Amino acid sequence: MAQTEGFPWSPGAATAIGSYPGDDPAEAVRVVLGELPDLPHLPELPARGPGADLAGRTAGLLVELPVELQPSGWRFADRPGRDVRRAHDRLAHDLDALEELAGGHEGPLKIQVCGPWTLAASIELRHGDRALKDRGAVQDLIDSLAEGVARHVAEVARRVPGARILLQLDEPGLPAALAGTVPTASGFSRLPAVDAPIAEEGLRRVIEATDAWPLVHCCAPRVPYGLIRGAGAKGVAVDLSVVPERDDDAIGETIDAGVALFLGVVPGTDTVLPALQATAAPARALWRRLGFPEAGLGEQAVITPSCGLAGASPRYVRAALERCREVARTLHEAPES
Template sequence: MSAAAFGLVPGTSMEAAANVIAGESAGIRAVPVLPQRGVTGDVVAHTLSWLPDLPVDIGPRAWRVCARPQNATRALYEQRATDLDALEAAWGSTPACKIQVCGPWTLASAVELSNGHRILSDPAATADLFAMYAQALEEYSAVLTQRFGVRKLKVHVLEPATRRIAEGSIPGTSQLDPIAAHSPKHMGERLHELFEAWNRAGMEMMLDQGSRPLIEVVQVAAPATLVLHQRSIAGFSHAELDRVGTWLGTGHLAHVGDGDERSQAKSVSGLMRTLGYSPAQATEALMMDDPQGASGLSAAARRIAAAREAAHILHETAGEF
């Protein structure tokens, strides 16, 4: 049984966030992402900062691809280096680490080409993004290994846009320029190719589709771990729960929960029963805090601690509630 911070931390100071992660986490440490820094601090910007072959600038609606690095591009690279220096000073070595990245499908829907169209609207540009994404993450992993002595790396892949992409509800430049829907099977296959390559490089994939996961994508992508948010589970249909239960026969669960440690532990134990598993198998879940609503560092610390204690309770009780 283990726990880890989700990775989204309030505030703008990497030093303060690093101290909260180190103080409240047990074992694995999550590289913090600081959305309150604004457009340059969210998970999209964090991911763009380690894609050197994708220079970008801040456009009128979103990040926009440029022919060569701009001031905004250089600022992202400099911020990443400064943040890594701060983490190294705060942590020293950390053999187990979790990084949070914006998945390639969601990134393709969030970033525009130079002509103002989303990358997602252009199959060739999307394919190019996947290719550079695969190489860049391996290079980023090597940087973490060199700086922190990381031997175990979990990659928390955020793909909240997959359902909207499958539904064809991502807007184009206008109503007359819709972006075609993509099949869940196709999206899962492209993710699976990346996951297989990263697995061979020693990274462990965690797929997180937010509050409305598309289980068909999970089944094909085959990540090591499926991230489920406590607040979304109640909205699952019986068919979706059956598919989750079937998938868990080959993978692991990461549970993002809110509330005190006992309520989180009971939630995971109850979910395993619903999926047809022994409560003891709840002890295999990775517990993570729900960062929503943590407006300050002290609240974030309490949420991370609650996830850690929930993991301890499940371990001590073998999941029996």
Template structure:
């Protein structure tokens, strides 16, 4: 049980973002600052860790190129400078986490040089998956070298529902993207999770916040944790999926914290979130002793307002998690 940022934060100052993370979260997640412009989004930042796949900005999306462009080199350089700055700011820490876009969603959002989605080419999808595992493994080793820390990864897969529903459109009427069934989605991610663990990554979390969560895929791929919006855990089928995930040993990250939340003097705000998660476990008929398998997390990335509001929300999340750990029976 711990508190952590989801990756994205507001502003353009890495030093300020790093200071907020160090002050408010026990598990330090490398900050991503989309406001810094092109290449700072989830796709660009993830591809920066995969130098075998140089990119350029195409007319519709990111596009793979045969050799590095100026943009690619800029993103690589900025990633290196960011780590230098965080290493100086944080020093040695117990655990560090980094957030990336997962291979399925990357494959829907990147085009090959000919203009087709990577997803439409089985060989390209296979290569992307292999390069993803290698790139994330190398990055984890670099983080361990710099911070002396255990390394965790938060994989964002926002496109799983579209893939499972067969609603991902090709780049033309002749470019048909077939439905990818949950079993296939989970099995590819299972190979990814296994590869990341072999590379020394200690914990793999699957981020499914802000949408109908594919808890079934998280179970198939045997992720260590799955992040789900509290509002999405409703109905018998979803309650059963969540209960089975918990019984499988998967940690549940419950997204309840909003940007307007803050740590008030009598701690009523964090207590409200801790009570909501405790009552969810009651609804699942799971003993409150098992609340150690839950984490209270932001319901969405905290980059929509100011860094001060994000810091206050993370402080609220931190105390709410402490309440789950220490006062579960009294909530």
């Protein structure tokens, strides 16, 4: 089946958000390749501990901005130490597994990093407040992250030379940063809101640092679709269960602009999955409300779990990914009239 013009995947594709249970990178890659052959991704295993978590994994990519782990979380440090080395080692093991098992893969391959605004809200300054509080520190972080992500994309491309790399920036904290609801380190106050043009420019600088196909994942309510599009993202990944109908206009504009939607329709933790058509129904309902021909749903939308799968059991992970694949196929091959 030929891939859709403008998108690097074939119509009817499914993928996952990123995180998986367990601590075996090779097994996780095998599951991904087996269950998501059309759009596999590099799995993340946060159960291994600090340095494998969303913030720590990406903080390890920062160039000339070392971090260390404190009881309160990740903090900028004077020099690289064991925490950075541990993050590097865990990512290296992941890439070794990817190269061994998927080195011959040809086609789209997704990798994930923490976006700049969620990262700035997760790392503390040396004196203990969040980096998000200090505009200069945020700019330094964005510069460092852009350089580190570019190196990471190049390394993945070297190990899987036939891949068309998709870069997912995970920004669950972006709506809170824009709304001014990110708590201070003490928790007694809130940090000032980030102006939308500044947030957009920060995302753009990371996106434009590489030639990877960019998308932004935000599983929180109040997804800033217009800002994400303006930053240059070609895809937006959301948890469809928390998307209110009041977002319909913004989503419709996103579809009209040719931006792909990664729709989370399968629960990310163990549950009894509903029937196939019931799982597909929210995606169909969205497209129908917006008035777009349903024949385009399987081309412009990619089906995913609602969020990461780190809290799921291995058995459920396989069932959830299989269901994502089935939903994607039925939305493309059997659109309802």
